[in-house]
Each structure stands twice: as C-alpha cells, then as structure tokens.
Amino acid sequence: MTTPAQTQIRGMGHSVKRKEDPRFLRGRGHYVDDIKLPGMLYMDIARSPYAHAKILNIDASKALALPGVLAVITGKDLDAAGLAWMPTLMSDKQMVLPVDRVVYQAQEVAAVIATDRYIAADAITLIDVEYEPLPPVVDPIKALEPDAPLVRPDREQKTNHIWHWEAGDAGKTDEAFNSAEVVVAQDLYIPRIHVSSIETCGCVASFDKVEGKLTVYMTTQAPHAIRTVFSLVSGIPEHKIRIISPDIGGGFGGKVPVYPGYVIASVASIQTGLPIKWIEDRSENLQADSFARDYHIHAELAAKRDGTMQALRVKTIADHGAFDAAANPSKFPAGLFSVITGSYALDAAHVEVDGVYTNKPSGGVAYRCSFRVTEAVHTIERMVDTLAQQLHMDPADIRMKNFIPPDAFPYKSATGWEYDSGNYPAALQKAMDKVGYAELRREQAEKRARGELMGIGISTFTEIVGAGPSNTFDILGIKMFDSAEIRVHPTGSAIVRIGVQTQGQGHETTFAQIVAEELGLPVENIAVEHGDTDTAPYGLGTYASRSTPTAGAATAVAARKIRDKAKKLAAHLLEASEDDIEWSDYKFQVKGVPSRSVTMQQVAFAAYTNHPQGMEAGLEAVDYYDPPNLTFPFGAYICVVDIDRGTGEVKIRRFVAIDDCGNVINPMIVEGQIHGGLTMGMAPALLEAITYDENGNIQQGNLMEYLLPTAMETPVWETDRTVTPSPHHPFGAKGVGESATVGAPPAIANAVVDALSHLGVTHLDIPITPWKVYAILQEHGATEV
Amino acid sequence: MHFEGTQQINAPITTVWRYINDPDKVAACAPGFKTMEILGPDHFKPTIAVGIGAVKATFTLDVRRIDVNEPTHAAMTARGNAAGSAVEMRATMDLAADSDSLTTMAWVADVNISGTIASVGARLMEGTAHKLTAKFFDCFRQNIEAPSAEEPSQAPAT
Numbered sequence: 009m010t011t012p013a014q015t016q017i018r019g020m021g022h023s024v025k026r027k028e029d030p031r032f033l034r035g036r037g038h039y040v041d042d043i044k045l046p047g048m049l050y051m052d053i054a055r056s057p058y059a060h061a062k063i064l065n066i067d068a069s070k071a072l073a074l075p076g077v078l079a080v081i082t083g084k085d086l087d088a089a090g091l092a093w094m095p096t097l098m099s100d101k102q103m104v105l106p107v108d109r110v111v112y113q114a115q116e117v118a119a120v121i122a123t124d125r126y127i128a129a130d131a132i133t134l135i136d137v138e139y140e141p142l143p144p145v146v147d148p149i150k151a152l153e154p155d156a157p158l159v160r161p162d163r164e165q166k167t168n169h170i171w172h173w174e175a176g177d178a179g180k181t182d183e184a185f186n187s188a189e190v191v192v193a194q195d196l197y198i199p200r201i202h203v204s205s206i207e208t209c210g211c212v213a214s215f216d217k218v219e220g221k222l223t224v225y226m227t228t229q230a231p232h233a234i235r236t237v238f239s240l241v242s243g244i245p246e247h248k249i250r251i252i253s254p255d256i257g258g259g260f261g262g263k264v265p266v267y268p269g270y271v272i273a274s275v276a277s278i279q280t281g282l283p284i285k286w287i288e289d290r291s292e293n294l295q296a297d298s299f300a301r302d303y304h305i306h307a308e309l310a311a312k313r314d315g316t317m318q319a320l321r322v323k324t325i326a327d328h329g330a331f332d333a334a335a336n337p338s339k340f341p342a343g344l345f346s347v348i349t350g351s352y353a354l355d356a357a358h359v360e361v362d363g364v365y366t367n368k369p370s371g372g373v374a375y376r377c378s379f380r381v382t383e384a385v386h387t388i389e390r391m392v393d394t395l396a397q398q399l400h401m402d403p404a405d406i407r408m409k410n411f412i413p414p415d416a417f418p419y420k421s422a423t424g425w426e427y428d429s430g431n432y433p434a435a436l437q438k439a440m441d442k443v444g445y446a447e448l449r450r451e452q453a454e455k456r457a458r459g460e461l462m463g464i465g466i467s468t469f470t471e472i473v474g475a476g477p478s479n480t481f482d483i484l485g486i487k488m489f490d491s492a493e494i495r496v497h498p499t500g501s502a503i504v505r506i507g508v509q510t511q512g513q514g515h516e517t518t519f520a521q522i523v524a525e526e527l528g529l530p531v532e533n534i535a536v537e538h539g540d541t542d543t544a545p546y547g548l549g550t551y552a553s554r555s556t557p558t559a560g561a562a563t564a565v566a567a568r569k570i571r572d573k574a575k576k577l578a579a580h581l582l583e584a585s586e587d588d589i590e591w592s593d594y595k596f597q598v599k600g601v602p603s604r605s606v607t608m609q610q611v612a613f614a615a616y617t618n619h620p621q622g623m624e625a626g627l628e629a630v631d632y633y634d635p636p637n638l639t640f641p642f643g644a645y646i647c648v649v650d651i652d653r654g655t656g657e658v659k660i661r662r663f664v665a666i667d668d669c670g671n672v673i674n675p676m677i678v679e680g681q682i683h684g685g686l687t688m689g690m691a692p693a694l695l696e697a698i699t700y701d702e703n704g705n706i707q708q709g710n711l712m713e714y715l716l717p718t719a720m721e722t723p724v725w726e727t728d729r730t731v732t733p734s735p736h737h738p739f740g741a742k743g744v745g746e747s748a749t750v751g752a753p754p755a756i757a758n759a760v761v762d763a764l765s766h767l768g769v770t771h772l773d774i775p776i777t778p779w780k781v782y783a784i785l786q787e788h789g790a791t792e793v
Numbered sequence: 794m795h796f797e798g799t800q801q802i803n804a805p806i807t808t809v810w811r812y813i814n815d816p817d818k819v820a821a822c823a824p825g826f827k828t829m830e831i832l833g834p835d836h837f838k839p840t841i842a843v844g845i846g847a848v849k850a851t852f853t854l855d856v857r858r859i860d861v862n863e864p865t866h867a868a869m870t871a872r873g874n875a876a877g878s879a880v881e882m883r884a885t886m887d888l889a890a891d892s893d894s895l896t897t898m899a900w901v902a903d904v905n906i907s908g909t910i911a912s913v914g915a916r917l918m919e920g921t922a923h924k925l926t927a928k929f930f931d932c933f934r935q936n937i938e939a940p941s942a943e944e945p946s947q948a949p950a951t
Contacts, residue, residue, distance in 0.1 A: 057879040057908025113907065133876030141881070141907075291913060703905055709912030 013594045019525025020739065023676035027516045027536075037255040043212045043225050045283040049078065051273050052128035053286075054118045054135045055296065056110035059367040059704020060144035060157065063108050066118055067136040074134060076127035078280070081119040081272055083107040094241055094271055097233075097264070097483055098341065100170070100332035101162075102370070104268045110139075111159055111330035112369050113704050114295035119272045121284060144367035144704040148304065148327040151366050159330050159365040170332050170363035175346035176423040181358035184319035188310035192394045197773045198383045199697040200302040200327070200368075202294055203375050204716055205511075207257025209297060210287035211270050213277040222278065223250045226270055229259040229509055230335075230549025233483060234266060235541045238274070253539035259511035260688075261374040261551050264335035265298050295709045298334070299368075299698060300375030302327040303361075303383045309391045315401050317410045319356040320349055320422075322387065326363045327371050334372025335551070336379050337481045337488060343372075343379025344638075346423035347472040350388035351432045351642060352410040357422035367704045376688055376749040378473040378552040385469045389754035390771065393465075397765055402449075403466050403758065404440060408433055411468070418735075425472060427640045428742075431732045435644040435666045436468050438730060443646045443664040456766060459790070461651035462661075463763025466644070467755035473743040474557025474639040483548060489634045490558035491545035492566045494523060496627040498616040500609030501533035507547015508559040509539045513745055514677045515555060519563055521673050522739070526567030527574075528594030528608045545630060553641070553743035556673065557734075562633035564738040569629035574611045577627075580620045581606050639734045639742035643667040645755040651763050653792035656782025658694055658760055660723040665751070668730045670742035679727055682748045686725050689752025691717040693774050794919060796926055797901040804937045806890040809898065810864035812937050813886065822932035824925045827851070835859070841873075845914035845921045850875035864888060878908035902926070 018024050031037055068080035083105035086092040093101045105116055118135050122128035145151045145159065151168040159168050185191060211226040222244055228234050231251040239246040256263065273284040288297070304325040310318045326342060328334065336343045342361035349357045374380065396406040411432040412419050419427040440446075448464050455462045478487035491507035504523050510516065520534035538544050547559055571591065578596035579586040582604055590599050597605035615627040648662040665682055672678050695715035699707045708714035733740030753774055760776050761769055767788045772780065785791045802809055812818055816837050820829050823841055830838040835858035842851045854873035861867050868885040884902040891897055906918065914921070 055877055055908075057874070057877055057911075059907070113912065137874070139874070139879065141879075291909070295912060701911070703907055703911075705907055705911040705915070707912070707915050709909070709915070713916060 011593055013528070016530055017524050017528055017594050018531045019521050020671065020673055022521065022674065024517055024521060024531055024674055026514045026677065027520065028514065039207055039255050039257055040210045040212060040225050040227050041287050043254070045212060045214055048212065048283040048285055049121050049123060049280065050125040050128045051269070051276060051284050051286040052120050052125070052132050053116045053269060053292070054120070054132040054137070055114045055292070056117050057113065058110060058139055058141050059113045059146065060142040061110050061139040062142060063106060063110065063117070064138040064140055068118065070134040070136065071120055071131040074127060074131050076123040077120060077131045078123070079121040079276065080135065081105065081121070081276060086275065089275065091241070091271065091275060094266065095237065096331055096333035097335045098332045099338065102331040102333050104271045112367050113706060114292065114369065116268045116272070116296070119276070121276050121280070146366055146368060146700045146702065146704050148325050148364040148366050151364050159367055168365040170328060170365060171341050172360070172362050173342045174358065174360040176358040177356055178358045180356040181319050181321050184356045185308065185310045185321060188318060189313045190311045190395070190398065191308055192391065192398050193306070193308040194391060194394050194771050196305040196307065196387055196390060196771070198301045198303045198305065198386055199692070199699070199774065200299045200371060201375060201692050201696045202297070202299055202698055202714065203258070203260040203262035203373065204294065204714065205258030205260060205262055208288040208290060208293035209263060209267055209269065210285070211273050212283055212285045213273040214283035215277040215281060217281040219248070221248045221250065222274060223252065224270065224274060225252045225254060227256055227263050228253045229256070229263045229511060229551050231509060231539055231541050232507060232546045233486060233548055236486065237266060237484070251541045253509050256509070256511040259551065260376045261300065261335065262297055263511070264549070264551050265333050265370070265373065267297060290711065291709050294711070294714060295706050296369050298370040298373040299329065300371070300373045301383060302371045305383065305387055307387050307391050309395050311395055313399070315395070315399050315406045315409050317352050317354055317392070317395065320354055320388070320391070321357070322348060322359045324361040326361050327366050327368065328363050329368040329370040330365055331370045332363060332372070333370035335374060335483070336372065337475055338483055338485070339480060340379060343374060343381070344472045345380040345384050347381055347421070347425055347470065348384035348388050349421050349423060350385060351412060351430070351468050351470045352388070352392070353412045353416070354422045359423060368700060374552060376685065376746050378471060378475065378746055381472055381746070382750045382753070385467070385750050386754045386757070389467045389469060390757060393758045393761065394770060397770060404436065404445060407436060407466065407468050426637055427470065428637055428734045428736055429732050430470065430640060430642050431668070431730065432468055432642060432644070435642060435668055435730050438728065439644040439646045439664050439666045442666070442726065442728060443648065443662060445646065448648060461653060461763045461790070463649045463651070463759040463761070465647045465649070465755045465757065465759025465762055467751050467758065468644045469642060469751040471553070471641045471747050471750055472638050473553035473641060473746065474635055475552050475554050476638055477636060478634045486548065487634070488548050488558070489632050490547040490554070490562055491630065491632045492559055492563035493545045493630045494563070494566045494570060494628060496527070496570060496612045496615070498613050500529060500612045502527070502529055503535045503537060504563060505537045505544045506559045506563065507545050508550040508555040511550065513550065513555060513681070514674065518556070518673045518677060519560065522560060522563045523567050526564055527571060545632070553745040555743070556741045557639045557737060557743045558633055558635055560741060561635060561738045562631040565633055566629040566631035569631065570627055573627060574608060576623065577611045577614050577619060578606050581610065581614055636736045639670065639737060641667070641669040641742040641744060641747050643747055643751050645751050647755040647759040649756070649759040649763055651760070651781060653785055653790060656778035656780070656785060658776055658778070658781060660690065660756065662726065663723055663755070664726045665748060666728050666730060667744065667747055668732050669744035669747065670733045670737065671731060671740035672729070673741060678744050681744050682727050683725050685746065685748025686752050687717050687722050689749045690722065690756060693753040693756035693776060695721070695775055697775050794904045794906070794922055796904070796922065798930065799897055799899040800930055800934055801891065802896045802898060802934050802937050803894060804896055805894055806864055806888050806896045809888055809896045809937055813867065818936065822929050822936065824928055835861070843925070845910055846917045848910050848914045850878050850910055852880055878906065878910040881905045
C-alpha cells in the first residue's frame, strides 16, 4: 500500500530515475578533460621501456628545441624540491619521477610541458634517456629467493619482502587439521587485473600565484584525503588547496591512489603560475596505473566425512609491484582478506599473507571489492566445491549443511569479524527455486550420458563493506568516518553535501531519497553536492561499498537532527506541547488529531520567518558518522554453463543472482549495480588477466589483448533479492556496489569445473579461456570434431 | 626471442666474408634502414625504422662487432632505443665452405624487445620479427649472388 504522500515524496524504496542521467545521456557530463582554463598548458609523460634499469643520463635538449615546448621536468628537478618521492596510502613511499633508476615498465621518467597536447606528445619522443638495463624480477615467489634482484634498494630492509600479516588462531587451526577426517588442499592464483575505467586518469592543476592557492580538478574517489596528503607533502596550508572531483567516468578503486602525474602537474603549475592539464592515454592507463588482485594462494579445508566443515588454513603471496601503493585501511595491509571463512560456521581458521615487491606497477587496488574480499570469496567458494567433489556431495547440500544459521547473528567469525545479520539458507533456496536446480541436475545427467558438457556452479558469498569503525579503520591516521551536511531552504527545498564522491553510483539520487524519506520533502526538491573540498564536509570518499553504510548513515542522522528541531518549530506553529507532536506520514501532527498538522515545507518557512523567541533561526545540521560495525551483504548466485566441445568456449546459459543488501533505497539503482557488477565479475572469470614476460614487458598493453567484456559476451542476468536489514545502520542498509563483482567469479568457475568434473578436473584457475578448456578436452578425448 | 637459421649462398667463402664485413652492404639489406654513422672498424650506429602493427618506431642502434675469427665466425651485439621502446640483440654467424663456390651461413640471434613495441605489439612481434629476418637474409644472399656486387638491390623499407 502506498500513501499519496509516499508517492509525492518518493523516499526509501522508490525506483526514482537517476537525477544525474539527463546530463550524461545528453553528453553534458563535465569530466576533467572537459575543463578548459585560460592560458592552460598541456603535459605528457615519457615512460620507461625497461622493467628495471639504471638511468645514466637524460638529454632533453632536442625536446626543448621543439617550438611550443616550455619545460621538461625530470626526477632531479623534483628532487631539488624534495618531491622526487611521495608517501603512499600504505606507509610506503613511491617515486614521482625517478632520479637514477626505474623499477617497472611504463614508469614515468620525465614530463614535458607544452602549449599543445600534440606538441607535448611529439616532445616526449625526443627525450633521449640512456639506460643501463638491470635484471628484473616479475614473479613474487622468485622475488623471495635470496639471490633475487632487489627491487627497492632505497629501503633499509634489503629484501623484496614487504610485510607479513596474519589473522585467526594458528594453534587451534593446526589442531583441527591434525584430527580431521578429510582435508582438501588447493593452489589458486587470482591473476592481476586492471579496472580499465572508461575515463582514464588525469587532472588540471591551477595555481593562483596571487592567492597562493592550488586548485586541482582531479579524477579521484577521495578528494579530502588527497587534499590532506597534498598539504602534508607540499607544505601548502590545507585551506590553500582545493581538490575538485567533477564527474568521474568510473573509479572502481583505481582512482583512490595518488598517481605521479597529479603531483608533477601540480608542481609545474606552481612553478609557471599557469593551469596544467594532464590526461593519460588508454595504453598508459592500462600499463602504469595501479592493478588489482595478483594473489598466489594455498588453501586447505578440514572437514568431517559427513561434510561438516571445521577449519580453514590459508597462506598467500601478494604481489604488490614495485611500491606498496594499495589503498587499504592502514591496519589492514591485506585488506579484509580474513573474511575468507565466508558464509560458513567454522571452528577455526588461520590466514597468512606476505606482501612482496616485484618489477611491476603497484598492485593491490581494491577493484570493485571491499579490500581483497574478491580473493577471499573466490578461495572459500572454490574450496567448498572442492570438498563437495571429494565427498561426492551436492554443492548446494554441502552449503546448506555448513551455513551460519540465521539465528546465530550477530555472529563472531573464526577470524574475529562480527557479522551483523544474515539469512543464507533463504537466499540459496530462493536462487535454487528460481533456477530450477533439481531439474537442471537431471538435465545435466542426461547430457553427460550423451557426452555433452553442462555445468552448474554456486556461490554463496558474504561481503564485508562499509569501512569503517574508527577504532580499527583509518587511512594514514584519518579515521574512516563519513559525513553529511544538510541545509533546508526557507521554501522547503534542500541541499545535501556529502563527504563521499560518486563515480556512477547515483548518489545525487539516492542521497536525495534518504533526505526525502527522513524529512518528508519531495525528492526532486533536494540537491546533492559532493566532490569539492571547499564546500563538502570532510570524508574519506567512495570505495569499498562504503557510501551508503557511512555517508548514507550520516545523511539520515543529520536529517533526524533537523527533524528534531523541526518538531519544536511544529509545536510552536501548532500551538501544542512538543511532547504532543508526532511525525506521521511525512508530516507533524498533534497526536491523534490528523487535521492539525504542518508539513516540513511550512516548518522550514517558519524557521526563517516565524521561529520562537530564543530559538536559533535556520534549519540545518551536520553529522560525522562513525559506524559501530561493518555491514555484511550477502548473496546466492547460480550459474549454468554449456561448454562448446569444438572450441572450448564457456557459454553462460543462465545466471541467477539473489542479493541481500539490507533495506534498499532505490531498487532500480541496486539492480543496475548488480548488472554492472556481474558483468565485471564475469570478465576476470572468463576473459581478463594481465601477464608479463620474463623481461617485465606487460603482455596486455592495449584493449586488443586485454579483453574487456562487451554486450556480446554478457548473458541475461536474472536478479532478485531477499531483505535482511543491518541492525546497526540507521535505516538498515548494507551497501551493494561490489557484491556482484565479488560473488560472480566463483559461481562461473564452479560451473565450469562442475561441467568437467567427470573427466577428473578438480580446479581451474581464472580466467577460464577457451584455450584452457580446449586443452583439457583434447587431453581427455572429449572434443567434438 | 630466439632466432636461428642456415642458408646456402652461391659464392666463395671469401666473397661472403668480405660482404659481411662491409657495414654499408650489410646495412643496405636491413629493413627500414635510414642512416649509418661509422664510429670505428667494429663500432657502428645505424638508424632503423620498424613498424609492428600500428606502432612505428625509429631505433638508433649501437652495434659492436666482437669475437671475429676470419673467415668463419663473427658475432655482434646491438643495443638501441626508440621512444618508449628498447631493443637488445646478440647475434653470431658462422660460415663454412661447402665448395669453392658454395658457402653455408648459419646464424643465431637472441633479441629482447622492451617497452611500447613489446607491450602493444606483443601478438604481432614474433611474426614480424621472423618476416624481417627472412627478408634481411634473402636480400643478403641475392646481393652476394648478383652479377654486379657493386650495385646491390635495396631492401624495401617497412
């Protein structure tokens, strides 16, 4: 039942069309590269052909002789200003421009400032760099050998080992393994992949010499954190730095780190007093920007013979490239990887990760995955299937048997997380009913008898998002709260400013819906602003599905502060005691007397025109929300694949996705997030991987080689949901942006292994390419001629 | 990348040896050859343009002849840069006289290519390298066998 007021307000639960879409659909989005400032100069960057080399000399004379070239900036120039290195978000440091050595291919070597983008591009080809090649190390396991080339001689510690991290109880876990009836073990490699946003990275840096103020328009997911880091590194007072993150053409974690180009452009602008634009090209973006995944995992699962899972033991080598420039919360160098026990009730678990340097660009970006959760979910979901296969159990049955029971929440996991809420059996049952699981198993048996290959794969994942509570979560010491500021104007419209930054999530719509719901103002009368550090309240930005759990919560709490004051105004207008006023159907009314009521619009007008004596005028509030816990969205995905025995191609016939992200603000946006996320989850399962040859040459430096999914490969996604609200979030939401990317890959991998299991296949590393499958079919004489 | 091959040339070993010791004549067969600077009897700086797929680059090479054992063996190293790319090569060549007028040439080359050409043109690189190598030796043989060795044909630029 919808009331007329609900129809008018369109708050929580309405599929409000996205407010941002009219400008995007009409080509009127305003991205960094759309910014043109008077007198603007252009920057391009010369990059290293070698993965590891000494720089003997840089001769820029020919580049400087080209008409239109104003300057060539090298590491030595930056070194003189103390800016050749910059801190990373992981307490490592990173070269802005190298002084005497390069440590990965496509690393920035020198920058050209010119009057024109094309002149800058021509000029970088004229810079003569003399290198002395050094042997590179591209394999993290070889990098740990004692005679491996040293990637980072600048460090005191003369090894390629960065850090060791562990979680869980080693003793208890070993004990469980020692007495286990069944143990399955598996090596898994989650390959390096790239976010490949449609918009590459770039900035326009503009220093006003009169004001002494630096404004940087930048493709960033976390403008405030960047401002603070810029201030600390440059010494420019923080109020003299303004970071503006305009429309962003996809972030996915790749736009959290600070890239050298931002810093070089800022230095060039400070020196010239002119605006400098730097925009990467596609290949630069693909070759040099930070990467995701690249985890070498060894996992073991202990169980009883009846399929009861008992303990999990995991050892991982994490390839972080040449700089540890990931964007994890400071205390979590391996992110939230310890959520690896997933949706299952385990007695014990122990997880170890060792971070390693190699001669590759930085790794560790949380690509649409709340800090290493994709790697964790892939591991546990594959291990559950491995165990089922070993015990000849159905993968759905083994999951049902081992789920954390719905009445066990809040549930403390074996690695220490407190899961807020969940109902895993309900989600899996709904998925099984929707897909027709029993019927599919019958079909599979028939087809198998005829030699046809069909597989059914399940993934019942638990996500961990919404970083995070300030007692454990910070980035460089800045606590991971988030913020909202709401001002209600006299005529009853409002502006909301938030500390998070949209990159396509639809914040301008969903945050307006939160305020509409809480204040009873129509959604179209609420403007949402974000991304400008001069106006937005301080926040840590958007990634890790944290916007709704943190800034969304802040928005609701700020709105409730406003409603508290509005109630006093309503009492004044209705000439009643505040105690006799109630908020009902989006308006204030005298308890039990619906005819005596005032709307929020009337109250807002009174706040500026007719407020009681002694009360402060205006109607606004700010909230900095420190979440009491993380949120744990979950889902059950079932994938049905057919395998072409002539080509080895995996065809996704059906994919049913049941997601539970708690209470939903905008069902249409959630569905869109799931569709996009599933496609981005299918891609690494079947298509994407970045590899390097022994010399450190990236093998997928363009989109011919790096296979992004297109509409051709994307199946019809069948989505639905269950709703298990978060008990600690102000309106019971959990965040959804990353669930599908995290949950989809193991469903697909499990389906392919299932299709080939009768041939003795127990595991396949992703991406499962046609060639990989065809080789297996050939080996078993199962190809179709 | 590793390449090797043998071919028979209808010429005496001394003629072949003289030919491979004349940098101008060798360079004339190098696909995409543009200019050559001779820095010493065993040290040259040729400039060579190559294209792999959509990527075109002009390499300035530093070539040194090493390990020369007249008239049967020669080796060379080459290192060069182009914008965003680099190449390193080590090659050896062995000659054997099959008869007074027939010489067998065996060659081995190891080539490392780094940077834009390697990463953007990876898929086409091996094939292109084979094609260019074949073209080079074919031109070389034809020129030696040509009636007038003073007017060598030019390899088409690529």
